[in-house]
Amino acid sequence: xxxxxxxxxxxxxxxxxxxxxxxxxxxxxxxxxxxxxxxxxxxxxxxxxxxxxxxxxxxxxxxxxxxxxxxxxxxxxxxxxxxxxxxxxxxxxxxxxxxxxxxxxxxxxxxxxxxxxxxxxxxxxxxxxxxxxxxxxxxxxxxxxxxxxxxxxxxxxxxxxxxxxxxxxxxxxxxxxxxxxxxxxxxxxxxxxxxxxxxxxxxxxxxxxxxxxxxxxxxxxxxxxxxxxxxxxxxxxxxxxxxxxxxxxxxxxxxxxxxxxxxxxxxxxxxxxxxxxxxxxxxxxxxxxxxxxxxxxxxxxxxxxxxxxxxxxxxxxxxxxxxxxxxxxxxxxxxxxxxxxxxxxxxxxxxxxxxxxxxxxxxxxxxxxxxxxxxxxxxxxxxxxxxxxxxxxxxxxxxxxxxxxxxxxxxxxxxxxxxxxxxxxxxxxxxxxxxxxxxxxxxxxxxxxxxxxxxxxxxxxxxxxxxxxxxxxxxxxxxxxxxxxxxxxxxxxxxxxxxxxxxxxxxxxxxxxxxxxxxxxxxxxxxxxxxxxxxxxxxxxxxxxxxxxxxxxxx
Amino acid sequence: xxxxxxxxxxxxxxxxxxxxxxxxxxxxxxxxxxxxxxxxxxxxxxxxxxxxxxxxxxxxxxxxxxxxxxxxxxxxxxxxxxxxxxxxxxxxxxxxxxxxxxxxxxxxxxxxxxxxxxxxxxxxxxxxxxxxxxxxxxxxxxxxxxxxxxxxxxxxxxxxxxxxxxxxxxxxxxxxxxxxxxxxxxxxxxxxxxxxxxxxxxxxxxxxxxxxxxxxxxxxxxxxxxxxxxxxxxxxxxxxxxxxxxxxxxxxxxxxxxxxxxxxxxxxxxxxxxxxxxxxxxxxxxxxxxxxxxxxxxxxxxxxxxxxxxxxxxxxxxxxxxxxxxxxxxxxxxxxxxxxxxxxxxxxxxxxxxxxxxxxxxxxxxxxxxxxxxxxxxxxxxxxxxxxxxxxxxxxxx
Numbered sequence: 001x002x003x004x005x006x007x008x009x010x011x012x013x014x015x016x017x018x019x020x021x022x023x024x025x026x027x028x029x030x031x032x033x034x035x036x037x038x039x040x041x042x043x044x045x046x047x048x049x050x051x052x053x054x055x056x057x058x059x060x061x062x063x064x065x066x067x068x069x070x071x072x073x074x075x076x077x078x079x080x081x082x083x084x085x086x087x088x089x090x091x092x093x094x095x096x097x098x099x100x101x102x103x104x105x106x107x108x109x110x111x112x113x114x115x116x117x118x119x120x121x122x123x124x125x126x127x128x129x130x131x132x133x134x135x136x137x138x139x140x141x142x143x144x145x146x147x148x149x150x151x152x153x154x155x156x157x158x159x160x161x162x163x164x165x166x167x168x169x170x171x172x173x174x175x176x177x178x179x180x181x182x183x184x185x186x187x188x189x190x191x192x193x194x195x196x197x198x199x200x201x202x203x204x205x206x207x208x209x210x211x212x213x214x215x216x217x218x219x220x221x222x223x224x225x226x227x228x229x230x231x232x233x234x235x236x237x238x239x240x241x242x243x244x245x246x247x248x249x250x251x252x253x254x255x256x257x258x259x260x261x262x263x264x265x266x267x268x269x270x271x272x273x274x275x276x277x278x279x280x281x282x283x284x285x286x287x288x289x290x291x292x293x294x295x296x297x298x299x300x301x302x303x304x305x306x307x308x309x310x311x312x313x314x315x316x317x318x319x320x321x322x323x324x325x326x327x328x329x330x331x332x333x334x335x336x337x338x339x340x341x342x343x344x345x346x347x348x349x350x351x352x353x354x355x356x357x358x359x360x361x362x363x364x365x366x367x368x369x370x371x372x373x374x375x376x377x378x379x380x381x382x383x384x385x386x387x388x389x390x391x392x393x394x395x396x397x398x399x400x401x402x403x404x405x406x407x408x409x410x411x412x413x414x415x416x417x418x419x420x421x422x423x424x425x426x427x428x429x430x431x432x433x434x435x436x437x438x439x440x441x442x443x444x445x446x447x448x449x450x451x452x453x454x455x456x457x458x459x460x461x462x463x464x465x466x467x468x469x470x471x472x473x474x475x476x477x478x479x480x481x482x483x484x485x486x487x488x489x490x491x492x493x494x495x496x497x498x499x500x501x502x503x504x505x506x507x508x509x510x511x512x513x514x515x516x517x518x519x520x521x522x523x524x525x526x527x528x529x530x531x532x533x534x535x536x537x538x539x540x541x542x543x544x545x546x547x548x549x550x551x552x553x554x555x
Numbered sequence: 556x557x558x559x560x561x562x563x564x565x566x567x568x569x570x571x572x573x574x575x576x577x578x579x580x581x582x583x584x585x586x587x588x589x590x591x592x593x594x595x596x597x598x599x600x601x602x603x604x605x606x607x608x609x610x611x612x613x614x615x616x617x618x619x620x621x622x623x624x625x626x627x628x629x630x631x632x633x634x635x636x637x638x639x640x641x642x643x644x645x646x647x648x649x650x651x652x653x654x655x656x657x658x659x660x661x662x663x664x665x666x667x668x669x670x671x672x673x674x675x676x677x678x679x680x681x682x683x684x685x686x687x688x689x690x691x692x693x694x695x696x697x698x699x700x701x702x703x704x705x706x707x708x709x710x711x712x713x714x715x716x717x718x719x720x721x722x723x724x725x726x727x728x729x730x731x732x733x734x735x736x737x738x739x740x741x742x743x744x745x746x747x748x749x750x751x752x753x754x755x756x757x758x759x760x761x762x763x764x765x766x767x768x769x770x771x772x773x774x775x776x777x778x779x780x781x782x783x784x785x786x787x788x789x790x791x792x793x794x795x796x797x798x799x800x801x802x803x804x805x806x807x808x809x810x811x812x813x814x815x816x817x818x819x820x821x822x823x824x825x826x827x828x829x830x831x832x833x834x835x836x837x838x839x840x841x842x843x844x845x846x847x848x849x850x851x852x853x854x855x856x857x858x859x860x861x862x863x864x865x866x867x868x869x870x871x872x873x874x875x876x877x878x879x880x881x882x883x884x885x886x887x888x889x890x891x892x893x894x895x896x897x898x899x900x901x902x903x904x905x906x907x908x909x910x911x912x913x914x915x916x917x918x919x920x921x922x923x924x925x926x927x928x929x930x931x932x933x934x935x936x937x938x939x940x941x942x943x944x945x946x947x948x949x950x951x952x953x
Contacts, residue, residue, distance in 0.1 A: 073895075081764060225757070226668075377764040383755035386609070386895070393642055393893035400891060401884035408880055411558035445824055448896055451888045452831065452903060455881030456838075459873075462880075463842065466873040469563075492845035495790055496838040502782045503834035507827060510775040512768075515827040522831065554557075 004542055012535050016426055019433035019528075022064050026432050032067055035059035066436040069204065070220070071443035071517055074391050076384030077220035078228040081377045084189050084213050086182045088372035090123035090173055093181070097125060097145070101171065104141045105129070111137040118168070125171040135164040142171060149176040182212065188371045190215055193232045206441075210512075214377070225379035232374075238281030238302075238365055240312070241273040243323040243335055264331040265352050271332050273325050278315045283308025287365035289358040292350060298358040299350045302365060309345025317341035328361070394447035401451050402428070409458055413465050416555050419540045420461040423532040427457050430528040431521065440524075443517030453525030459496070460533030463489040469555045478553040479545065486538055493530065501526050560875040565868045569915060570860055570923070576916040584805055587812020596815045599822030602769050604656030604762035606668070609638075609649065610675055611753045616648045624674040630667070631655045640894040649894070656762045672754055700738040701731055772826040776807065779830055783837050791844055794925045799840045802918035806836045806909045813905055824899040832906025835881070839874060840914035846870050847919075851927070859927065863919050878911045 025032040038055035042048055059065055072079050098117060105115045105127065113130030120126035129138055139162050146160035157176035162169070173181060186209055197205045197219055206218040222228050247260045247270040254260055254272050263269035286303045304312055315324075316338050325335040326349050333351040353361070405424065410417035431450060435442060468485030476484070504526065507519030600607050610616075618635050625633050632655040643649065652675070657667065701708040760768075780800055787796035807829055814821050847866040854862055885904040892900060 083763075225759075377761040378759065380758040381756060382758075383753070385611075385753070386755035389642070390893050390895055393891055394888075397888040397891040401887035404883045404887060405880045408558070408883060412560075412876060414557060444896055445827060445899060448888060448892070448900055448903075451884050451892075452881065455884030456835070456877065458880050459838070459877040462873050462876045466870070466876070470869065488849075492842045495841045495845055499783055499786060499837040499841055500834040502786060503779050503830050503837075506775055506779045506782065507830050510771050510778070511827065512771075512823075515823050518824075518827045518831075522834075 004539060009539060012539050015531070016430070016536065019430040020426070021433070022066060022436045023429045023432035025059070025063070025065055026068055026436060028059070029067060031058045032065050036065055036067070039065075064436075066439065068432060068435045069439060069441040070387075070391075071441045071446065072218055072220060072380070072382050072387075073444045074387040074442065074447075075220045076382050076387045077218065078222045078225040079378070079380040079382075080217045080225055080228055080232075081210070081379070082193075082215045082217065082232075082374040083377050084186060084215060085373045085375065086185045086213050087123055089181055089185050090178065093173060094123060094125040094171070097171065100145055101125065101127065101142055104145055105138060108134070108137045108141045112141075120170070123172060127169045127171070129167055129169060132167040135167070135169070138169050139164045142169065146174075149174070149180055185371050186213065186215070189374070192370050193217060196232045197228075215374075216512075221384070224381045225376075226381075229376060229379070237329055238284065239277035239327045240279045241275075241277050241325045241327055242315075242319070243325050244272040244274060246270065247272050261325070261327060261330055261332050263335075264328070264333050269332075271325055271335060273327070273332075277327075278324070279304065279308045279312045281365060283311075284365055287362045289355070289362045290348065292348070297350065298353040298355050299348045300353065300358050300362050300365070301346065301348045303346040306345070309343070312345060312347075313341060313343040317343070390444050390447075394444065394451075398447065398451050398454065401454050405454055405458060409461075413555055415544075416461075416465050416468075416537075416541070419537045419544075420458055420465070420533070422540060423461065423536045424454065424457055426536055427525070427528050427532040428454065430532065431524050434524045434528065435521070440520045441517055442521070445515065445518035446521040449518045449521035449525065453522065453529060457525065457529035457533065460489075460493045460530060461537055463492055463496075464533070464537070465555050472553070472555065478550060481553075482541060482545070486534070490534070493534065497526050497530050559872075560879060561872050563872075565871055567864070567868060567871070569864055569867050569919070573916075573920055577920050580805055580913070580917050583812070584808050587808045587815075590812050591808075591815045594815050594818075596811070596821040597818040599820045599825075600653065600656075600758060600760045600765070601822040602765050602772075604760050604765040606654045606656075606671075606757070606759040608652045608654075608668070608671060608675075608754055608758075609756045610652065611755050612648045612650070613646050614648065616650050618650070621650065621652065621675060625652070625654075625671065628667075628670055628674055630657070630671075638894050640897075642891070642893055656760075656765070668757055668759075696738050697735055700734040704730055704734055706731070768823060772823070775826060776829060776833070779833055780804070783833070787837075787841070787844070791848060792927055794922050794927045795844050795848075797925060798918040798921035799837060799844070801921045802840055802910075802913040803833050803836055805913050805917050806832055806906060809909050810902055810906055814902065819898045819901065824896070825902055828899050828902035828906065831903050832910055835903075835907055836910030836913060839877070839910055840918045842873065843867055843870050843914055843919070847922075860923060863923060867915055867919065874911060874915070878907055881907050 034055045035058045038052045038058075042052055042056070102115065102117075105112055111131065111134035113134065115130075116128050118126045118128050127138075129135065142162045143158075143160070146158040146162065149157040149159055158174055159177040161172045161174045164170075190207055190209055193215060194205075194207045197207065197217065204220065206216065208216045210216045217228065217232065219228055244254075244258055247254070250260055250262065250270060252260055252270070252272070257275045259273055259275045260270050261273060263271065283304045284302055285305045288301050290299055290301045291297065292299045320338050320340060323335045323337045326333045333349055336350075349361075402424075406421045409420050409424075413420065428450065431453065434440075464485050467489040468481050471481035471484045471488075472478070501523060504519045504523035508516055508523065511519055616637065618637060621635050622633065625635075634653040636651055636653075638649040638651060640649070652671070654671070698708060780803060783803065784796045784800050787799050810829060810832060813819075814825065819825075843866055846869055847863060850862045850866050850869075851859075854865075857865075882904060885900055885907065888900045889897060889904060
């Protein structure tokens with residue numbers, strides 16, 4: 001007869017309590033959020049202030065504090081889809097390889113004759129040799145520079161493809177090495193984007209790799225996509241060069257291995273610099289905004305790693321009295337005269353900085369340069385007011401839908417309708433619990449998904465109740481009818497929900513952004529609604545049945 | 556007294572008007588295809604690329620003025636549409652401006668967006684208020700900077716807002732911004748807002764992405780149809796899966812037809828809606844099929860047509876109850892959910908209606924036409940696991 005083992009009942013109860021306890025923080029969204037922020041700040045900085053402790057005390061630490069992430073369309077913020085031009089890195093790799101190739105070919109000069117680098121397609125390095133008959137030796141010499149690819153799949157693959165054709169030697173990265181390089185480039189880009197966004201101190205940004213060469217960046221609470229682009233798009237490349245002299249214009253003729261760069265602040269000043277920098281920003285370990293000790297104007301301080309510190313120290317010791325240029329992204333920030341050797345590896349950059357611009361520069365220097373350029377394929381800015389309106393509208397709609405469905409169910413099924421309604425309430429609670437637990441993002445279509453679930457969730461119960469009604473007609477007694485009702489409706493419930501679940505899965509796999517948010521709530525809603533409709537209403541029914549032992553029931 | 560949508564015992568002959576209903580479905584599908592091909596869909600920027608700007612103004616909006624203001628910028632095809640919603644405040648006037656993808660640019664540049672915002676700002680007419688934010692700002696300094704452009708500005712009471720005279724030419728706001736910026740170098744990058752118009756959302760999608768989005772959308776719809784075809788085939792019979800998928804295609808096409816008939820914006824969210832319709836409709840169809848499968852075993856001698864009618868009658872009450880609750884929820888969302896998702900929710904609501912209809916009048920008809928193997932008690936002969944009677948999964952109950 002109608003029976004559920006005790007452990008089964010406890011299990012159902014346990015799942016409900018667990019789900020609801022994870023859903024609960026969402027009802028106190030702001031308080032929990034402030035609590036979480038305070039905890040995160042204290043963990044990061046290791047400093048406890050009274051203010052932070054007060055914020056932390058807003059929510060007891062023994063309760064779950066996970067929240068449903070609100071999507072950008074609900075919270076406001078900026079969304080960018082960036083494509084990383086991974087090919088840029090091949091070009092840089094080939095340029096860096098040229099000196100090595102040159103040296104390797106010089107060693108076999110007797111066979112290959114004179115060598116000359118010629119213009120080639122981007123990512124290729126082409127060398128013309130004067131004695132084509134020595135091509136075999138040339139290829140062998142360059143191949144010796146190649147190394148096995150370090151990757152799981154690239155077994156026995158080499159990093160370089162070297163081909164000799166006539167008197168031209170073509171060198172390019174092998175496919176395996178390109179793939180490995182792309183991966184590294186993407187990881188590095190994502191890391192740098194993450195650091196730059198984090199430095200700006202925004203809350204919970206989403207930075208994800210999408211496909212082979214794309215990065216999705218979503219930052220809540222930021223005013224516009226442009227602001228976000230400015231933040232991540234700038235490649236701050238810092239170098240220190242010896243100054244040769246001043247130039248009248250950008251077009252001035254200079255010796256080989258010298259460059260002319262403009263002054264950042266004075267459009268009429270140009271410097272002639274040695275092309276090879278003394279130290280680059282790669283050796284930088286830290287950079288902070290600060291104020292000059294004497295004048296009190298904003299400056300940026302920096303510190304080098306030991307290698308950089310040594311090079312910087314040696315150069316400044318040997319060139320006291322000579323000017324050197326601090327160059328940021330091909331512009332000279334300042335060209336001070338070296339007064340004494342800077343041996344400690346730290347120094348400061350002064351320019352015409354404001355407090356904001358010095359902070360910004362410090363961030364950029366700290367975060368390092370992006371390995372390759374990015375193009376932005378998609379950008380969206382959503383204002384916070386729009387999101388707040390949407391949440392409010394969604395809430396009201398959900399409430400009304402909820403109330404209407406409850407009334408409809410109770411009117412149709414009486415007491416059974418009440419059970420179904422309780423299950424429905426629990427269902428919505430569980431959806432929020434699961435969303436919080438897995439850290440999913442709730443979007444506007446996601447709210448629509450929940451409202452739709454509210455409508456559809458009763459389906460399983462309707463199926464069961466209708467079935468019970470039918471079974472009652474054949475007069476098997478109420479208990480038997482209920483049991484058969486659940487049993488016989490099961491296959492329809494399973495089939496119907498699995499097909500919908502398939503759709504939700506496909507939406508999740510193929511969808512992006514809001515579509516994905518919708519698929520998540522739809523999928524979770526299916527699982528929780530089947531659970532509440534089958535187990536919870538059944539448990540309620542059985543408990544009621546055991547107490548009342550009714551002779552007849554009306555569904 | 557219980558609310559009953561249908562009497563306890565029904566005995567409708569759903570095939571009585573099969574010619575009419577099925578014919579109507581076919582006509583509707585053909586009509587939808589015709590509208591779709593001739594009128595076309597009103598694709599959103601997700602699929603076409605381009606920029607959408609939502610504006611929110613506190614005074615009545617004249618669309619013609621907007622258009623005139625944007626024409627000067629030479630942006631190509633610009634669509635301006637008013638948005639109405641019962642949730643709006645009395646003095647809230649919302650417009651969406653859609654601009655086609657600009658040639659050779661992936662996402663629209665910030666300068667363009669600023670030009671557009673400015674053009675719309677001045678199209679509002681009347682004095683324009685700019686607000687500057689930043690530390691160390693003095694009213695006198697800002698006044699001086701604005702005066703250097705020979706503009707008459709009036710500071711507002713709190714000293715951070717400045718009203719500019721009516722009918723400003725394009726570029727004024729940028730030059731004021733620049734003048735104030737150079738007067739206060741510390742303020743570089745400061746923000747200003749227009750009092751009368753706000754831009755709650757700006758979205759820009761490049762042509763590269765939009766092309767891919769179309770592709771994924773088509774794949775998503777086809778993949779879900781395929782997955783359902785296979786699932787129903789495994790759980791039921793291939794005839795059932797053909798019937799179910801025919802009903803789904805019917806629903807999808809009819810929905811696309813309605814979208815092109817009323818020129819409702821068709822974007823990524825619409826695809827999600829289409830797939831939800833597929834999910835809902837199959838849900839409905841499967842419930843009837845499930846009962847049909849059961850009855851076919853129970854009444855081995857009765858005509859297929861009768862068994863189908865019986866099954867549909869037995870599940871009719873449930874079908875209408877579920878559609879009813881779902882529609883109630885969706886109607887609440889249509890009315891109260893705000894204009895941003897209205898198109899999306901409308902699509903789903905329409906799909907629920909069509910899906911309910913199709914599971915009763917389309918899916919079964921197709922199965923009846925193909926016919927179905929009746930001897931369910933014996934294992935399918937000859938074909939083995941891969942044979943047409945692939946019902947070996949039918950008894951798998953979770």
